[in-house]
Amino acid sequence: MITTGIANIPRLMGELRTRAKALGFDAFGVTDAAARPDLPQKLDAAIAEGWMGEMDWMEATADRRRHPQALWPDARSIIVLGMNYGPDTDPMATLEAASCGTISVYARNRDYHDIIKGRLKELAGLLARGSGADVKVFVDTAPLMEKPLAEAAGIGWQGKHSVVVSRTFGSWLFLGAIVTTAQLPADDPHAESCGSCRRCLDICPTDAFPAPFRLDARKCLSYLNIEHKGAIPPQFRKPMGNRIYGCDDCLAVCPWNKFASQSREAKLQARADLEAPRLCDLAALDDAAFRAHFAGSPIKRIGHARFLRNVLIAIGNSGDAALIPSAEALLGHEDAVVRGAAVWALGQLDHDRALWLREGMLRDETDIEVRSEWALEPA
Incomplete structure (x- = not known):
């Protein structure tokens, strides 16, 4: 020692x-x-x-x-x-801006x-x-x-x-x-101080906490839109809303956050362009533009296809008819996960348009999961 x-x-x-x-x-x-x-x-x-x-x-x-x-x-x-x-602002405020994406605070x-x-x-x-x-x-x-x-x-x-x-x-x-390897004097551990508060548990859009202090990542939106590689499971698409990277709901409602605003001397500042980016702009990024736009950002690590998947789920949840062309433009994407998400998004925004396109798109579609998305079952 x-x-x-x-x-x-x-x-x-x-x-x-x-x-x-x-x-x-x-x-x-x-x-x-x-x-x-x-x-x-x-x-x-x-x-x-x-x-x-x-x-x-x-x-x-x-x-x-x-x-x-x-x-x-x-x-x-x-x-x-x-x-x-x-x-500096409420990170949940952008959840109401359905035509924009919400990015977790840590990734801004x-x-x-x-x-x-x-x-x-x-x-x-x-x-x-x-x-x-x-x-x-x-x-x-x-x-x-x-x-x-x-x-x-x-x-x-x-x-x-x-x-x-x-x-x-x-x-x-x-x-x-x-x-x-040095033996240093240790500080006293901090006692758990949540008390009876359960705001973080109750706010979770997917009920990802089986019990206090326990997280089931399989239901967590941050896990699903960052770590999960395949299609977003259908039961989590609506709860995902416009969260295109991460989910801050459980963090944002913590009552202890009120003290954080008093301690900002060295606080990291967010990129303004990542606070509420427009979904139409994000959906238009090709791979090179994605890499350039998110250079130095943790978002870059999930890759272009997974990012487009998330953006398309947000587009499908937006209720914004102006985003229909953004979804339709990605129906022929080379990545099956992106194509499947585009089918779902278009079906949410314009079911009749999706039905009209279905026969022609299915003619060349070989991926079984994308073909199942074209069933266009009601959400």
Whole structure:
């Protein structure tokens, strides 16, 4: 075990906290790497229930994910950091603008992995130089369970919607972690403070919470329009509304968010063009334009076809006849998932037009799922 000298620990921790704030981190906490022995049981239970849906990588990495020291046996302490990304306006307001898309607040800026990782590395370098210890940084992409570790580090607590809630920043924190072989003084864990509130559970459009503090990803709109690769299941299309990337409903209604507006010094600013983009403009993007428009954005990672699928579901829910040409233009798209979504969207907006086109389109359609969409059953 590598430790810093007792006399140096307070000074080093002070330097780390000061530098973290200068780098734009709003929350800083430390926990022992062995602080959450309950993590293996929680993870195994979620996998056994099938709540992970198609996220096979969760089970594939379960052995390393179950505990930080399974990922890195020499780990002794974990510094968890949070960066405020709270919105300036109500993120649910765009749900009423049916001809526009609603993008999750976290994706309205540059990819947070890119924003945070470089800053974490700088802070980790300071820790390594000051302690002589080894360090590793993690930002969501590695098998480290940041949310329960943030709770253990006193950053906040995992709310009933499973997201970390902070008394200072509500539900709007990006998380990153520095894992180290140094033994650092740990902060007190944060007690769960949701009380009897269940706003996040009640607002969910798809009833994705089988119980408080439990999320069934298979019903979660964020999972469905980001992680899910195939067609959006029919029962979730209407509830999806105009949410073309993610879903913030359960985060946005958290009453602790009222404090986030008081702490905006280093808050990330959203791209204006991603706050309420027009569906007709998004549907017109070809692959090259999609990549250019969303360069540096997490949206780019889902790919053009999956993005068009989401936009088409929103078009079908819009009730806007002016978007009929946008849906019709994608009926012949090379990707079957896009074609199927276009059929559904057109059927929602102009059932008679879809019926008139059906025979001709079916003549050349070979994909069984797209052919089933042409059945044009009422929603």
